[in-house]
Amino acid sequence: MEYERGAENLPVDTNMPTGSPNAAATHVAREDCPHLADPEWEALQRLSTVIGEAAVATMLRTLSPTEQHGVALGFIMKEQREVAARATVSTPSPPRVASLKLHINSYVGREGEPLLRWLVEADTAITARRIVDPLSKVAFAMSCLGGRTRGWAYERRITDPTCFSTYDVFEEDPRHAFEPPQKEFRSRAEFLDLQQGKHDVHAYAQRARYLVSNIVTNPIDEATKVVTFMKGLQNGPVKAYLFREYPGTFEAAITLAMQEEFSLRQAKPHANVPRPIPRPVVKPTGGPEPMDLSSATTAGPQQRRGSTVTMPVSAQHLCTQPRADVTILGITTGKQKTKATSRRGAPCW
Structure with a gap:
């Protein structure tokens, strides 16, 4: 075995691990x-x-x-x-949004009943109930039908279970079944000839909105809608105000017209209130009050020097006892006789 010499000239085994004794x-x-x-x-x-x-x-x-x-x-x-x-x-869980159950009226398909308004109500109720599945939307809308429309929908389901595959198809089919033919053409013609007549501005605006909403294929431009709405108003302050302002959109024209009509209604009661008439002020005096004889009437022809004063009928109910005979400066009240003298000076009655 070979050894190397270290720093102190001691033999060192190169095969032994170096470093800390606990490293291995x-x-x-x-x-x-x-x-x-x-x-x-x-x-x-x-x-x-x-x-x-x-x-x-x-x-x-x-x-x-x-x-x-x-x-x-x-x-x-x-x-x-x-x-x-x-x-x-x-990561906190998002708050749970509770569904809102809205009630909508049933659509029965009567003549003149607006189908578009019912569809808007159904869409609002579906969104509030948080219904996402297309078939669930169709089922909810079918449950809100009534009368002949309910029978029509379920009869179609009997013959063809897949007739209402999506909610868009369900919205389109009742239009062809219950709305008159050429509905858009009829609505366009009625809107272009629409007049306010005896209706107020609110009813006139709602009718104009409904007719415009029926025109979907080839909608009317905003300028034509504004001019047609303004032209159909009654001649008066509202129409003059709109022609003076000339709004740019159809909804702006409706808003201005309704605001102007409201302002006119608020101003009319204040203009028709009569002004109070001032009453003359009577200054009190220290002496006796003069008697008002303007309502006195003559009881009969003047046979003697005095005249008879009759109490007004309106004041007779104040007397609870028979009236007393009072003589006032030659004026006889009641049945009192006037004292007179004969030719020889003897008194007589």
């Missing part, structure tokens, strides 16, 4: 564990940062390969559980 006990090379897969070896390296390298090295030297696989797999599953727990805490 605390470190295990990858080549020493060929039975472990790469993920398992990496898991054991992460485990060494938790329990120490010496504990992992001792475990690898003392445990069998099967037990080493179990330790590595257990540590991997523990890490996965911790990651899942942190993700649950850090």
